[in-house]
Amino acid sequence: MDRVGFVGLGTMGRPMVRRLLAAGHRVMVWNRSRPAVEELCAEGAEAAADLAEVFELPVVMSALSDDVSVRSLILDSGVLDGAGCRVHVNLATMSADFAAEAAQQHAQRGIGYVAAPVLGRAEVAAAGKLNVLAAGDPAALALARPVLEPLAGRIWELGDDPSRANVVKIAANFLLASAIEATAEATSLVESYGIDASAFVELISSTVFPGPVYSTYGGLMAERRYEPPGFTARLGLKDVNLALSAAHQHDVALPTGSLVRDALLEALAVGWSEHDWAVLAEVARRRAGR
Template structure:
């Protein structure tokens, strides 16, 4: 495939992903609202874009923006899409709603631009190592066209259907399960502490026997040690993703009773000034409840 790639959205995840593409020999044109990450990547060999039109001019665009509103504002612009070259494709790697994914699919098709959803599982260190899990959905030929790019970014690409929103719903489900795991860990730790059991001993036991793996061990340690900064994933973003899950479920008439509990905890965390802490900090909400 053409080695030219445009990359939009250089937060911590986007910067790591774009840097890996540069290192792999791709001719990467980058755009970001703030200049710092652009300068960093240009120093590594990327090209700065004057505007989004220049990024779309590469013909292959990856975007990693924060939420539905930013994607809508920046990328769902009919004029921007109409100006893209023939055969252009946009790969949206953000965690967005099912509704936005469907609107984006229709709008891109209207203007002759291919559209894929490819959200990822993995935090910044995983992105830096090129070990993400890439959840890809959209036309099969576009998934195959982008597979070499995905292979640079991740350890495995998971095709999940021919409709882009199918990848988004799976990403939302994954984050929902993480949220419920954090909530259950928070409850377990608060119960153990109230009974005089050391939280680290509990987490070590559980993750060394019943619940091995990175989710319980990683979040369990954060909760036991009360280490929520710097945040790997903020409580604000956690609430956004739980809301995405709740909205998607409501659209399909699927009840998510645990979701209501987690959403309440996240709302309380934000009300208590924990918005920028790791979403594992909902454990402090549970600890406060346990003391009352």
């Protein structure tokens, strides 16, 4: 059980694999592009010939970007058919409906499924301090815990329905998006009066809004530093849309969500899709004519 398969070596996937290697796990990796595989193999990982080889391992973790990529690579590819995997730990932020479908498809093949999206940027992953939101069958969670612990400051177990973990992650990202948009607008306001944005961010993050959200994103806005992205505007739009969709299914109004969605759409329209979603500050500045 010390052998782990890992699929998806993006911004979050690579530091996660490094944490697993440091914890003594033998990690077989697969990624659509080769450079990330070669980078991690130089640090002790093993390259998989294909996805089927990964899913022969007892525990597989995946950190893919969205429903579409998980569906095409894992659910619809046939890779689960006859796989030797005992549990698949999906670290991605997915829609609630897709989480339920994925759990059902895994169960039909005798494979445990754990939804385990995470809270934290790449530097938090590298430090092993992520907040992991985990849900799934208790037996599957028990198999997943040893590979989640090296990544986590805390594992929040949210029940046996995997969709719960995804809804909590969607709600958390909705709060982040709302906070980023509000900070962007406030920063634009003070700048219009000639106040230094860095001083304003220092003030709010050390008084009324202490903590990493306002200090981190406010700092990026003040410095106008959006590359390399910790989380892109494109992915932010995806998650806000997931929140709006989940709310619609339960007749819950999210009026702030519509405003943030439109701001992110504006960011994408002017070519900032792969910038950090703190680029909402530039959207606010554009509205102010600066």
